[in-house]
Amino acid sequence: MHGLLLLGHSHEVIREYVQDPAAMKLLQEFQLQNVHLLQEFEKLRQDIEDQKIESFEDLQQYDQKGAEALVKLATQTTPLQMQGRNIGFFGLTSTGKSTMINKLLDREVAKTGAGETTTKIEPYDGKGYRLYDIPGRNDDTTYFSMEYVAFWKGLTARVVLLSTSMKEMTKVFRLLDAINLKYDIVVNKFDLIKQDERENFKAQIKQEIIQCGLKGVNNVWFVSSQNPRQFPDWMTMVDYLTSQ
Ligand SMILES: Nc1nc2c(ncn2[C@@H]2O[C@H](COP(=O)(O)OP(=O)(O)OP(=O)(O)O)[C@@H](O)[C@H]2O)c(=O)[nH]1
């Protein structure tokens, strides 16, 4: 039995597949309690769309007031009340989110492969935690909805996957930083980096975090979800994500 959610475009608000009636009720209650805030969010999202702004980073650059309004609304948004530990996996298409979820659960539940594979948020239950597989395109302004912000805020951990550079996800990091949410970074496919280049590569990623001035980085792990045992960070990561 899975719950929540998806969201995305505010018009579509809850896209299909809330199969769990309790989760459905939770989301409906949430919407009823937040009618005004939802309207403000919708108006802002519409403005942003009209200006053809595609990310929070662009919003900060071209519409300072809009960015401030978004941060204010996001701050006022109450986190979605979810039971237990809830971990969301973000990252561009093909960074290995679904592969990682399968390995964490030790079951082939999520579809993997080249190109855009996962097309909607999909929850998978583990022992004492729930993992959310999130489609690759998650930096888009279409996600500037209140429900999505509430979801981000309700998660126990936000894990952001990358494969080559922090720059893949700066748009997401800017928004998370602006609304004071912490995140963990997984540099996946570390096996593809040549052995004698790995230390330099690690240093490059750490340098980028400093250069970008990111505030919310909790942890950085270098792993291979295809072959978890290859790098010790995997176990550190699993302990961190599944404990407490
Ligand atoms: N070499 C290597 N390949 C990997 C690793 N992790 C995943 N892959 C491969 O990368 C491809 C994409 O993996 P997925 O898990 O489907 O990626 P995703 O992030 O879920 O992609 P979307 O669902 O499209 O957002 C697959 O062919 C995986 O086998 C890894 O650590 N090393």
Ligand SMILES: [Mg+2]
């Ligand atoms: Mg996927």
